[in-house]
Amino acid sequence: MRHTPIPLAALGLVLLAPVRADEGMWLFSDPPRDKIQASYGFSPDEAWLDHLMKASIRFNSGGSGSFVSGDGLVITNHHVGLESLQKMSDAHKDYPGDGFYAATPAEEVKCLDLELNVLQSTEDVTARVNAAIPAGAAGEDAARARRNVFAQIEKESHDRTGLRSDVVTLYQGGAYHLYRYKVYTDVRLVFAPEQQAAFFGGDPDNFEYPRYDLDICIFRVYEDGRPVHPEHFLKWSVKGAVDGELVFVSGHPGDTDRLLTVPELQFLRDTSFPYMMDMVKRREVLLTAWSARSDENARRAKDELFYRENSRKVYDGMLAGLLNPAFLAAKAAAEEGFKRRLSARPGGGEALAAFERIASAQRAIALDFRRYRMLEVGDGFNCDSFNIARQLLRSGDERPKPNGERLPEYSEPKRDTLELDLFSDRPIYPDFEILRLGDSLTDLAERLGFDDPTVQSVLAGKPPQQRAAELILSTKVRDIAFRRQLYAGGAPAVQAARDPMIELARTIDAESRALRRAHEAQDEIEQEAQATIGRARFAMEGTSTYPDATFTLRLSYGAVKGYVENGAAVPSMTTIGGLYRRSEEHRGREPFDLPPRWVERKTALNMDTPMNFVSTCDIIGGNSGSPTVDRKGEFVGIIFDGNIQSLPEDLYYEDVQSRSLSVHSAAIIEALRKVYDVNVLADELVNGHR
């Protein structure tokens, strides 16, 4: 599933191969009009782009979506909405498992802590950012100066427009753009199918094709207690996607690493991925085993388990790409070629030296990587209670500082986001917390060594499981009133509370911050070096390329198109009939079982209705829920996954077998009307209003 962006190492820069047909996650401010025109005889104009941009939505929980009615309906994937569904569920009401439909506005259920962003405008602020970095400043000095000017620009913009304002680093520092968003935080659930239908085939069919998933979830956005009426929303195409036709994807690809240099790829292959795979597989085993003990355990662990299984497939696929010597050899050859061209240019020596700095910074990052992950990223303390405790501790310490000197997540412009998360009333289950904390404390002791002084202070003379139970059962951070009180009282109140979990966070805080500073200093060296190489590259290649993904709005394009696998043709579309056949192949057993409603309504459905389809559009994690639109800008489907061949796409695009997967717009209407009996909702989608 193309869900939450996968955080990888620092990004690289050198473009190593010419852009392929249909490749690219393009800026709306600089779309590849000529390339689209050349391949498909169509060129999007400003109005077309502006409409699509303002109808596109970022889910800050890690995904994309779009407005699809003038009365504020938003569609995304079920697996993007899952976190919200999970948070509104309890032992009595299982939104992910049962599905949901609000027949009237009064029945719509408010999400607990979901923030949606809608991009309104972008502005190039490169010159101002660069001017703010003192000549010769490097490392932490440059980083602080950059953080400061970011914060200034963001604050000015926010004060002036009232819009959320983020400075985004593009082209690895070749450019800085200011993005302004309308922010919505009152988001209510209208419709979700059963997870069985949304994620039919479960983990076994995840990242596979052919597929048959109704991976959608529909919300309505409110402001001041009333539905919003967005000026821009997508017209629904009843016919939907057509084989061979041009389509676009407008969404928020999270993070790509296509420009990494060879030492950075080696770091991923030799340090980062082996660590991440051990962690992800360890947690998958933990959650799978615990889920099997009871239905209620399974319900509580569902979204985290889904995320782990999903990550495991992604890491397996990407590592397979990195362990392909042909890929790395081609990268190395292209990098050598680029360096030769650089050395032939006046001033190219500066960029060549930058390559060396990247290699050296990467080695430094690798040295402390495990410790950095365990303590600062928090892999050793995998539970909600620890995260809240650390937020309370650090907000007390950070908020008295000037804005530009704070850790970015505690700066003023991020305050709403922080408070939304910190005061969320999502359920936190002590037994599930103990399970995860106990296992991650065990992992901490294994990875850093039992005799390590930090491990010893963390465990405080107890076995990890016992220490976890003691911490979880004695901390008060699950009480929201307690959180509010400490947050309002700041550091003195936090100190006075002597809460065991907060004190644990304090125990490691000095070391953890030092690890972060060291990591970010090297990261900063890399970013500067990348920016240096980036400027040299622009001088050579102009704007013929797109920047690596940054979880900001991008435009992809391509054709609805099948492919060949093991000598057999895989058609571009599946049908609703195929869903029933796939279920029968597995004798209806989990996760190939159909919800009862689908079994009952089988005869009412048109079996030839297109269900899912593939296209060559270039997507990555974060694109989940992106609208797929045709050249008229109409909604013909919704992105929900890539096939197995697309897994190394974080590192390189190919269009031979690699494909994006969408749910077809016709399947959505067919299911709403004939399976779920929600004609009112189907009508609103088709008509664009209630």
Add this chain to the structure above:
Amino acid sequence: MRHTPIPLAALGLVLLAPVRADEGMWLFSDPPRDKIQASYGFSPDEAWLDHLMKASIRFNSGGSGSFVSGDGLVITNHHVGLESLQKMSDAHKDYPGDGFYAATPAEEVKCLDLELNVLQSTEDVTARVNAAIPAGAAGEDAARARRNVFAQIEKESHDRTGLRSDVVTLYQGGAYHLYRYKVYTDVRLVFAPEQQAAFFGGDPDNFEYPRYDLDICIFRVYEDGRPVHPEHFLKWSVKGAVDGELVFVSGHPGDTDRLLTVPELQFLRDTSFPYMMDMVKRREVLLTAWSARSDENARRAKDELFYRENSRKVYDGMLAGLLNPAFLAAKAAAEEGFKRRLSARPGGGEALAAFERIASAQRAIALDFRRYRMLEVGDGFNCDSFNIARQLLRSGDERPKPNGERLPEYSEPKRDTLELDLFSDRPIYPDFEILRLGDSLTDLAERLGFDDPTVQSVLAGKPPQQRAAELILSTKVRDIAFRRQLYAGGAPAVQAARDPMIELARTIDAESRALRRAHEAQDEIEQEAQATIGRARFAMEGTSTYPDATFTLRLSYGAVKGYVENGAAVPSMTTIGGLYRRSEEHRGREPFDLPPRWVERKTALNMDTPMNFVSTCDIIGGNSGSPTVDRKGEFVGIIFDGNIQSLPEDLYYEDVQSRSLSVHSAAIIEALRKVYDVNVLADELVNGHR
């Protein structure tokens, strides 16, 4: 499940605490008569012991069993028989899933490569072994001398008696005993329940109590094409185990580490277990995901997946014990106390110095541990084809050498065992082989580093998955005629064949053997040091103790007795009625689903029949399938597991909550008669003959 012995590091020696009530896996030649008498007012005599010994059976695949009729019936656990059931299955006949009953002798199905051993006598050969080690010999010299004298003693005994003859190292080299076994290789399946009934509750309930498993499998042993008529077999107790009564367990505990020194425990905690846990969890995820893709995948992976899930619980449990600072502190204090007593004794300095040698050897072993596991143990080449290829390569190289200089598994006395395995016609599935080899080659590249020269030669410029496919699809080692031809032709034939998998084994063979030599040299230093400490200990403590387990026959004793958990009493027995209630709690969903036959026959069954029971008998992996007998020596149940509290028992025994689990003899008869309609078989068990 108390199945295959877990191979751990070299054993330690220092007894750190007095033996607790009911503790111990005692030699039949030296049972703790006084202790049993004191606790239970009973003392087993020679005839009682001899009868039980000769009715007890070792399953060389990793378990225990017993003769239960004069016509050669043998009972063990379903999970001990599972490997054999799996090997006789194919896509058309699923013995583990469907269960089986042979109504007539002609229908009994022969196992492919199963060897059973029945102990006939033991003999103390300590003096002869010690005399054969030249004074002052150490390391590899001492090891070779010891291997030589072992091989001599074993060969003489085998030539004289025709019995399999193994010299067993006891008390860490404090004593050496010669064990003589009758060997049976014609073993035929008579009865197996469905795995659903045998392993009801699956992985979630594994190592838990209360339990409701019919974990049995019944074979008949043949010789010269006719059933054997053993002189010694166990009389069946129809009443079975009774709460509060004394019971004995006679079986083959695989491996305990209760006498490890502190540096050895630290090695397990810091090096061995973290490595093993990553590997086991990685493989569990691989097999689980592949199994979910289709029913046939699941069938093929079933026994390996079971083994991985089982190992994961064991490692989690044992690591939890090691990460308990109280346990390690107690060990350290006891070790210090022992050293103080040693230093007060004349000649104690020798044993004190031995402690230092163990610590130093352990550090050396830790250095190369990962490489040793990957290459020599074969973790980097996890597939049957590689194992066969290496056996062919090494048998060609080893068999021309004098017996005592060969790797032990290629010595003459082990020839039958080697050939049984090498020429087994068990099914080997290329797709499953590629899956496992591809994943383990990836693991090899991750753990040793992609740029490592050995990794580079192994991968030969291909991505791991592609290299795995190429090797598996081109090797001929799955063809038994090919294997026979190369085995007969020796090294020249092996060389001439140029088989790609054998050549892969050759590529790593020099380094792999060097790693083994280095490992075994340190191991030998440890063994010598342990023997030194062992002798000092005997001088101080006499024969009041039992030796660590060595997968040889031992006697445990204890009471049928419940325990208290979280303040609530857990009774000693469950009933058949409890089985149905547990299934209903989980709405009959996997793995809590009952076989159709159990659903149909529910009303016929006596719900109050005891199903499983717990006792304080001291067991460990390898004890699976051991008969539980009462003071009359009658079969009252069969060991199949321990509870979750018993998992650290490899390291220390406790009798507060830790319990052994048995299937009750009454449940077996009730199920055979009323669920499976096999009165003929039930009559044979109850009457002791057909």
